[in-house]
Structure formats: structure tokens, C-alpha cells
Amino acid sequence: MRTALLLASAALLAAPLAHAQTVSNDQFDLHGTSSQMSVATDSALDVGATSIAGANAYAVTGEDVVLDNLQHADGDVTATTTASIGSAGGVVVVTSAAVANGVTSTTENGAIEVRSAQLSHANQTATVLNDTGYVGDAASSSSASGNVAALSAANGDISAILTQESTGSLFTKTEADHWGSDGQVVADSISSANNITASGSTTTLLTDTVQISSGNHVTAEVELYAGSAADAVGNATANANALTIENQFGYVNTHAVQENSANVDAGAYVTLGGDFTGFASAGAYGVGNSAIVANTTSDTVLDISQNNAGDIYANAGLVAEGAGDQALASSAAYGNVVTGSLCGQQCGDGQATFDAANHQINSGAVRAVATINARNANMVAGTATAIGNAATYQATSPGG
Numbered sequence: 001m002r003t004a005l006l007l008a009s010a011a012l013l014a015a016p017l018a019h020a021q022t023v024s025n026d027q028f029d030l031h032g033t034s035s036q037m038s039v040a041t042d043s044a045l046d047v048g049a050t051s052i053a054g055a056n057a058y059a060v061t062g063e064d065v066v067l068d069n070l071q072h073a074d075g076d077v078t079a080t081t082t083a084s085i086g087s088a089g090g091v092v093v094v095t096s097a098a099v100a101n102g103v104t105s106t107t108e109n110g111a112i113e114v115r116s117a118q119l120s121h122a123n124q125t126a127t128v129l130n131d132t133g134y135v136g137d138a139a140s141s142s143s144a145s146g147n148v149a150a151l152s153a154a155n156g157d158i159s160a161i162l163t164q165e166s167t168g169s170l171f172t173k174t175e176a177d178h179w180g181s182d183g184q185v186v187a188d189s190i191s192s193a194n195n196i197t198a199s200g201s202t203t204t205l206l207t208d209t210v211q212i213s214s215g216n217h218v219t220a221e222v223e224l225y226a227g228s229a230a231d232a233v234g235n236a237t238a239n240a241n242a243l244t245i246e247n248q249f250g251y252v253n254t255h256a257v258q259e260n261s262a263n264v265d266a267g268a269y270v271t272l273g274g275d276f277t278g279f280a281s282a283g284a285y286g287v288g289n290s291a292i293v294a295n296t297t298s299d300t301v302l303d304i305s306q307n308n309a310g311d312i313y314a315n316a317g318l319v320a321e322g323a324g325d326q327a328l329a330s331s332a333a334y335g336n337v338v339t340g341s342l343c344g345q346q347c348g349d350g351q352a353t354f355d356a357a358n359h360q361i362n363s364g365a366v367r368a369v370a371t372i373n374a375r376n377a378n379m380v381a382g383t384a385t386a387i388g389n390a391a392t393y394q395a396t397s398p399g400g
Contacts, residue, residue, distance in 0.1 A: 029055035032075020063110025071101035120146035137183035166193035213240035228274035258289035276324035327374035335362030354395035362388035
């Protein structure tokens, strides 16, 4: 059954849409891009600072569109944001984002067919330094991606053949230092060499994807300090290849090949110098290859192949020198992850079928570390999880 459905989907991917408008995009960035934002103030109510750098970006929206996309980035992409703030009684938001190649396509009451190749052959770096006195609430984030493709449809169909190749290194770091806060201080950092998302509602969703990450490293770091706060949260996420498919009320057929040889490193370190009235949390997640597919009330077919040869490391550390409610730290490191789910019977269709196959090889070292040093807390909890290959499937329909 799986073979027949895959062959039928391949035929649909190869056939052009009737009466469709064809759009072609060809972008080549040779020397790279950089952005830098700096803000300094003694006193303010709200503060916002953002830097964004990208080599190639393309977006298309329409009905019955055929998109041929080629993006090639050979220059480094760097985004840097720094903030020095004496006090801000409202909200402080400081962010940076570096993306080599990005393509988005959306449709409503129509259909889109996408053939895309994204080649990132340089480095991506995003950093944030946020140094403040008193703040009401604060959010600091850095993100870097080699290749990003995002597709979405409502009452329409998606068919996509996507290739992503990243040969450069990625590095993100968020450093946030706050004298004190009566609210919440949050810091996060995300590095992703290749990332594909496709979502639909009342959609037939067909994808055939290849993701290859072969750079030296994919690294995300967070260092968060607060003298005192209601809540303090630091999260670092690093992944080489990520594929996410989410659909409702339509057939899904996903074929994917993911290969990674880059070392992946996620580190989150949170320190509370004084009391915290709510919770303090540090979280680190590192993964070589990740594929997540979820559908509702319709037949679903998955065929996933993953090969990870990079070392994966996740480290989460929390130090709470004052008193608080919850002190938490969690780290998770995976070589390969596949998660597939179908809500059939419970969501209203007991006839929907779920057919899945996966092939996983992990030859990299996988390590997770979590540490908590809390002087006085109502609850202290931590987890450290390291798994070479993980596959999880859940189907509520009979016969799935």
C-alpha cells in the first residue's frame, strides 16, 4: 500500500497544475551581508532593537502558482544587536536574525506547486548582548539559519520538491544581564542549518525533501543572569536538519532524506543572583536530524531516511542563589528523531489510515548534561536525555 501511494504522489508532483501561473526565482549572493544595531539609554519605558541580515529572500502568494526557486549563498551572513539600558519600566525586546536563503509560499482556495533548491555555502552568525538595570519584562533572542522554506495552504493543495544544502557553520549567542525585574526575563538562541515547514487545512499535502548539512558545527548558546525576577527562562536549540509537516483534513504523503555530518551543540546557562517568586528554568535541545509529521482525519504516509554522523551535545545549567518556587533544568540530545501522528477516530474519522517507514543511522556521539544548584526552592527538578535514534508513532484510527 505504501509503495502505491508513494508512486501516486510522485505522479502528482510531476504533473503541472492546469491554468497555473509559473513564477521563477533565481538568486545568487556572492559576498554576504551583515547588519548591526546598537542602542543605549539611561531610562525608558519600552525598548526594542532588532538586526536582520539575509543573503537571499523570496516570497510568493497566490492561487494555482507553480514556483521554480533557486537560491545560492556563498557569502557569510552576520547579525549583531547590542543594548545598554539603565532602566525600563515596561518591556525590553532585543533580537537578531541571520538567514542565508529563505523562501515562503502561501495559498488560499487554490494550489501551489514548488520546486526549490537552496544552497548555503557560507557561515551564519547571530549575536545579542542585552545589558540592563531594572526592567519590567525582557526578551532577548538570536537565530541563524542556512536554508529556510515555509509553505502553507488553506482550502488548497501543496505539492513540493525541496532540496536544502548547508556546508557552512552556524553560531548564535544570546547574552542577557539584568539587574532586576518584577516580571519575566527570557533569553533564547536558535541555530538551524536546514529548516522546512509545511502546514495546511483542508489540504492535500505532498512533499519530497532532501536536506544535507555538512558544515563544521551548528551551535546555539544562552547566558542569562538576573539579580532578581518573577520568572527567568533560558533556552538554546541547535539542529542540523529539521522538517515539520502539520495538516488537518487532507491527505499527507511525505518522503524525506536527511543527512548530517556537522557537530551540533546547544548550551543554556541561567543564573539568579537573588530571589525569584515564580520559576527559573534552563533548557538545551540538540538534534542532528528531526522530522515531525502530524495530520488529522485523513490518510497519512511517511517514508523517512536519516543519517547522522555529527556529535550531538546539549548542556543546561541553572544556578539559583536566592529563594524561589521552581528550579528547573532539562537537556536533550538526539542523533535522529522521527515523530508521526494521526488523529483519526478521536477526531471524527475512524477510517483514516497511517502508514509509516523509517530508516535511521547514527554514528555520532550523543551527550546530554543538566545541572541544578538551587539554594532554596519549593521544587527542584531536572532531566538529561541522550538518544541516538528515536522514532515515535501514534495513530488513533483502527488499522493504523
